[in-house]
Amino acid sequence: MKRRRRRPAIATRPLGNVAGHFTREGGAKKRYRTQVAAQSAAQLAWTLNGVDLSSYRCEHCHQWHIGGGSRED
Ligand SMILES: [Zn+2]
Secondary structure: OOOOOOOOOOOOOOOOOOHHHEOOOOOEOOOEOOHHHHHHHHHHHHHHHOOOOEEEEOOOOOOEEEEOOOOOO
């Protein structure tokens, strides 16, 4: 049986469109210092798991994340 537990509000919760910085669980995503590093990670994910990810610059931490695996179509 799962107990629903609310996490305490994070003080540093950002404003604006920075959803790409966080995972669905509310944690910070893995950051990459360069686009090349992010693209390498995306390429690896494709090779290993067949998931199509893209790299993007984050406005919150000014580094790079990869994402785009949640397709709904
Ligand atoms: Zn970020």
